[in-house]
Amino acid sequence: MNSGPPPGPAPGPAEARLDRLRGRALPVNHNARTISALAANPGCARRALMDAAGVDKQKIAAHIGYPAPFGQSRFAITRGNAFEARVKENGAAQLLTLLRGHLGLDVTEVGYTDFNDVGGNPSRELRHARTRQGLTGRDRGPRTLFDHPLLRLRVGGRHAYLEPDLIALRLDGGFHVIEIKSFPVIDGQADPGSVAAAAIQSAVYVRALRDLIGESGGDQARVSHETILIAPRDFASQPVATSLDVRKQLGVLDRQLVRMTKIEALLDSCPQALTFDLDPDEDGTPRRPRAELAAAVALVPASYAPECLTTCELCFACRDEAAGSTGALGKSVREDLGGIEYNAQALALARGQLPSAEQAEIAALLLRAAQLREQLLGEVIG
Amino acid sequence: MAETIEALERRIDELRVAVREAVLAGDPALASARRAELKRAEQAWEDALAAATPKGTASRAGPGAPGPVQEAEPAGSLLPLREQVYEALSLLQVPAAPKLIATVHEAFFGSTFPTTRVTSLKRDEERSFRTAPFARPYYICAALSADYLSPSRGLLAVSTWPMERRVIGSLSPRVDFLTAAIRVADAIERIPTPPATARRLLQRFAASIPGAAEPLSTPDRVNPGVVRQAADAELSVHAEADSRMRKEVADRARRQLADAEQFFGARLQSVTDEGEGESLR
Numbered sequence: 001m002n003s004g005p006p007p008g009p010a011p012g013p014a015e016a017r018l019d020r021l022r023g024r025a026l027p028v029n030h031n032a033r034t035i036s037a038l039a040a041n042p043g044c045a046r047r048a049l050m051d052a053a054g055v056d057k058q059k060i061a062a063h064i065g066y067p068a069p070f071g072q073s074r075f076a077i078t079r080g081n082a083f084e085a086r087v088k089e090n091g092a093a094q095l096l097t098l099l100r101g102h103l104g105l106d107v108t109e110v111g112y113t114d115f116n117d118v119g120g121n122p123s124r125e126l127r128h129a130r131t132r133q134g135l136t137g138r139d140r141g142p143r144t145l146f147d148h149p150l151l152r153l154r155v156g157g158r159h160a161y162l163e164p165d166l167i168a169l170r171l172d173g174g175f176h177v178i179e180i181k182s183f184p185v186i187d188g189q190a191d192p193g194s195v196a197a198a199a200i201q202s203a204v205y206v207r208a209l210r211d212l213i214g215e216s217g218g219d220q221a222r223v224s225h226e227t228i229l230i231a232p233r234d235f236a237s238q239p240v241a242t243s244l245d246v247r248k249q250l251g252v253l254d255r256q257l258v259r260m261t262k263i264e265a266l267l268d269s270c271p272q273a274l275t276f277d278l279d280p281d282e283d284g285t286p287r288r289p290r291a292e293l294a295a296a297v298a299l300v301p302a303s304y305a306p307e308c309l310t311t312c313e314l315c316f317a318c319r320d321e322a323a324g325s326t327g328a329l330g331k332s333v334r335e336d337l338g339g340i341e342y343n344a345q346a347l348a349l350a351r352g353q354l355p356s357a358e359q360a361e362i363a364a365l366l367l368r369a370a371q372l373r374e375q376l377l378g379e380v381i382g
Numbered sequence: 383m384a385e386t387i388e389a390l391e392r393r394i395d396e397l398r399v400a401v402r403e404a405v406l407a408g409d410p411a412l413a414s415a416r417r418a419e420l421k422r423a424e425q426a427w428e429d430a431l432a433a434a435t436p437k438g439t440a441s442r443a444g445p446g447a448p449g450p451v452q453e454a455e456p457a458g459s460l461l462p463l464r465e466q467v468y469e470a471l472s473l474l475q476v477p478a479a480p481k482l483i484a485t486v487h488e489a490f491f492g493s494t495f496p497t498t499r500v501t502s503l504k505r506d507e508e509r510s511f512r513t514a515p516f517a518r519p520y521y522i523c524a525a526l527s528a529d530y531l532s533p534s535r536g537l538l539a540v541s542t543w544p545m546e547r548r549v550i551g552s553l554s555p556r557v558d559f560l561t562a563a564i565r566v567a568d569a570i571e572r573i574p575t576p577p578a579t580a581r582r583l584l585q586r587f588a589a590s591i592p593g594a595a596e597p598l599s600t601p602d603r604v605n606p607g608v609v610r611q612a613a614d615a616e617l618s619v620h621a622e623a624d625s626r627m628r629k630e631v632a633d634r635a636r637r638q639l640a641d642a643e644q645f646f647g648a649r650l651q652s653v654t655d656e657g658e659g660e661s662l663r
Contacts, residue, residue, distance in 0.1 A: 090482060090562075091555025093590035100592070107592070107619055111552035119530030120649055130529075142623065143552050 014264045018053040023277020027054025030160030035153065036200035037311035038260075039253045045266055046302035047312055048256075052263045054158060055276050057313040063278060063286045064294040066316035069309070076182070083182040084165060087230060087239050092145055092166075094239055095178075095230065099168060102228065102241040106171055111142035115149045124161050128152055135167070135175075135209075136216040144169055151208035155260060164205040168228075175213070177205045177227040185231045185240055193310075195229070195244070202227035203249035207257070225250060274299055306330050338362065387434065390427040397423055463495060463503055467522050468540060474565050476558035477525035477539040477548060489580035490569055504538065508646045511541075515641060523645040525550050528631045531639060533647030541645050545635055551627035553620050560613040560620075563587035563594075567606035567613070584609060591616060 030051070038051055050057055061068050087094050091112055099105050113134060118126040131149040146167040152159050166178040179202045183194040206227060210220040225247045233240035274296055278286035286293075297317065304322035306329075308315040322328040324344060326337045339362060340346045349355055350370035355363030397420040404413035461469075470486040471478060478486075480497035488494035507521045521541040524533035528551040539548045550558075566584050570576045581601035588595035588604050594612035595604050639648055 091559045093559050097590045107616060110556035110620060112555045113552050114535055116535060119532035
């Protein structure tokens with residue numbers, strides 16, 4: 001999996017079909033959040049296809065009447081930026097102290113390079129070129145901390161630019177991705193959802209950094225799978241460092257990225273004429289009939305899970321569509337009711353409907369569960 | 383000044399009575415007109431007081447004077463912003479970010495300023511220099527980043543410093559941090575009873591220097607001598623490589639840049655044109 005997708009755009013029938021899917025809109029760029037969201041639900045063909053085509057899911061969802069329920073809060077962004085600025089101020093003094101303790105950085109390793117712009121020019125191409133040069137090229141002076149380098153990852157045939165908070169390079173040549181988050185670590189515990197999101201996001205950066213090192217002929221193993229999370233400790237703004245092992249997330253991500261390069265198979269299962277074009281007028285207001293667009297979306301199967309609610313713009317539409325199916329109740333319910341697709345079916349079996357041969361086992365369990373429930377509630381109510 | 387402070391105070395008293403009478407008489411239109419007049423008079427009083435303060439006449443305004451108490455404002459804030467920044471930078475002797483400059487000024491000069499104002503200060507200084515070069519004894523200018531001699535993000539310096547001090551290589555942020563810690567420790571030792579803000583500042587420096595302080599030590603337990611010793615020890619590790627790099631970059635800057643660019647930084651174009659920076663691709 002080291003080689004990754006081939007470099008450079010590969011115009012082909014698949015590209016042309018993806019362009020048709022997107023219609024006249026400009027492709028939406030991926031970022032670490034959207035890539036990690038992809039990896040969170042790898043089984044969803046709808047999301048895979050739309051993301052590969054760079055479809056603006058936010059707009060689609062709004063037009064078919066299910067506007068996305070989220071976006072990052074302005075206050076969260078401000079808080080995050082303030083914490084990051086504090087950790088990095090004065091030559092990243094606080095961060096250096098943390099990393100000296102955590103990574104065992106030598107006292108000589110203090111080099112700090114700012115990649116936020118190149119000579120005052122914030123262009124992404126320039127920043128990426130300079131990042132590449134700084135991370136892989138001949139060294140100009142000692143470099144340990146790379147502030148906001150700009151990496152690149154090929155996702156579904158297109159480059160997505162990614163901006164990790166920081167990368168640390170040790171004297172022995174090992175790279176560590178560092179992610180600065182503003183959710184608190186209280187008594188050594190943080191919100192598991194936030195940590196999981198940070199881990200998968202870091203995994204995206206690790207993948208991109210490995211690709212960059214690999215492309216320049218370096219050893220990809222130099223990029224550690226152990227990333228470092230910097231977050232405020234307890235209720236103060238004092239930072240604390242925690243290691244995250246992102247091997248599992250990397251595996252999921254790699255599978256998903258490979259899957260996106262094999263998008264042809266997914267395309268073949270869709271009608272040739274399928275498009276998510278909004279038919280915008282001059283002001284960008286969509287003119288395509290709502291029902292028609294909704295029908296087009298429904299042609300691509302989705303795999304809704306409650307987790308989608310925090311990561312995918314189309315979640316409300318898919319949830320509505322999945323209502324009544326066991327999957328909509330979450331992964332554990334679906335696994336418990338293996339082989340039964342709809343809640344109504346499960347209820348019918350529990351009430352004693354005769355099961356088909358392959359459902360016999362689960363039907364017996366459901367029947368037993370229903371009897372137990374009857375006994376319990378019967379006693380309480382009776 | 384149209385009226386003396388004393389005359390204004392009498393007018394304010396009269397207007398207060400007038401407002402009260404109008405309110406009690408149930409005449410809202412008259413009351414609001416008199417209130418507006420009262421506000422104007424109070425503003426005029428504030429202005430007159432501010433104008434009189436440097437000449438030492440503020441005390442004559444009397445303790446019974448109405449309006450917000452201006453004396454609570456620290457005296458240092460009467461200096462223009464550029465001079466406050468200059469004071470703080472002169473203490474630190476290294477390029478620094480607005481936040482550190484404001485904290486140092488608060489700790490040692492008794493007043494602080496919003497860091498947002500500093501952004502426009504640098505722009506004003508550059509404009510002033512370009513209109514009339516070297517007309518002022520010093521300018522608040524940029525620190526130059528080593529790679530492209532462009533202004534280093536968020537750092538301010540003083541134009542009279544040698545170029546070597548104003549350029550920032552990859553080791554320079556740490557070297558400047560340690561140097562600043564030493565300057566702050568020195569400054570604290572010079573004051574007989576250092577204010578709490580100064581001690582807190584030193585503690586924050588100490589927390590990020592190995593061996594400078596016990597973890598979790600309180601501001602009054604941090605010893606300036608120990609901080610200086612610890613900072614010196616780490617500085618000796620980086621100093622040589624840093625000054626070598628700075629000398630090299632400073633020579634390049636003096637060779638390549640015009641006067642204004644030496645102080646306020648080059649744009650990417652002007653450096654790559656001369657073929658100095660390696661190709662970006």
